[in-house]
Amino acid sequence: MESESALDWKKGVKNLMESSPKLKKLPPQFVLPLETNPLSVNYAEIPIIDLSGLNGASHTRVSTVKAIASACQHWGIFTIINHGISEALKEEMMKVGEEFFSLNLREKMKYASDDVMSSVRYGTSLNTSKKHDLHWRDFFRHYGHPFEETFHLWPLNPPQYRNVAREYLDEVRQMAMKIVGAISESLGLESRYIEECLGEGVQILAANYYPPCPEPHKTLGLAPHSDHGALTILTQNGVDGLQIKHHQTWLAVHHLPASFLVNIGDYFEILSNGKYKSVEHRATVNAQRTRISIAVGHGPHLSSLIGPAAPLVDEKEVIQYEPIKYEDYIRLQQSSTVRGKSALQALRPNK
């Protein structure tokens, strides 16, 4: 193996493992402080929502909205089943995602960027803009809806990538907006209130690639964080690794077959003035199998000012989060390597 000082970390962990297949010890740059070591933990019993209930008779819709409200309040994450997106499309998306990571390094490095706001970005660890304790992950991110703005920048390789990702992102957005409508109602707002706040907002796809790791208990794929947007719709290749912090305890999350996970992001915690909580989560890695996850986040337009929804804060209620431009919030969150929910904390009026 090349000497550790020469470890070219920006080439990513997939490349590292392929160029040093006999690697038995984790290079020290990846060893995280002991207190952040992923312990073996229990599985979380997160709520399962049958999304078809939103199309049903009015009493079924009411009980589904209530179940979503409770999940947003107590967990910040839930599983959805009967969501209407075909397994075939999900599998195709996973396949083109995997094929992208299998391209040679030179092809992938065409998309490398240190700018966290770049429209299309390939990278590794948390971000490549500054030195930090390294994480066992390569990633690829790009904007989705509205497609006209960035479609022409998405990868041309693998050849099916653009078309498959477009169809997937389109269907995922429609599903996400259905959930946003239910969340709006659950907060006592008009059902289109939040969708209108989001407007032609951003959709961001993040594909995460976590290769088998020689000492998985000493590092993480992704450090603890909450997502910055409204909702993240998450799927994976059948290998578990996600953990959530629930009442100060880390718990593992199992993906049910044919389901998606829905994460509540900071935008909803802010908009609901703290009634709904974004979920703090992290990704662990394992020694045997490559894990791939595809997260699709939905948020408002980058130039929107985000803050608690006016109808939810009357004179008696104290505003819990200072308004901020969404783009500035993303930069604040993404450029920090100290994660957890520190970016959200920075918006507290009396921090």
Ligand SMILES: O=C(O)CCC(=O)C(=O)O
């Ligand atoms: O790999 C996972 O399950 C989580 C990914 C994630 O949290 C993210 O991309 O924001």
Ligand SMILES: [Fe+2]
């Ligand atoms: Fe996340």
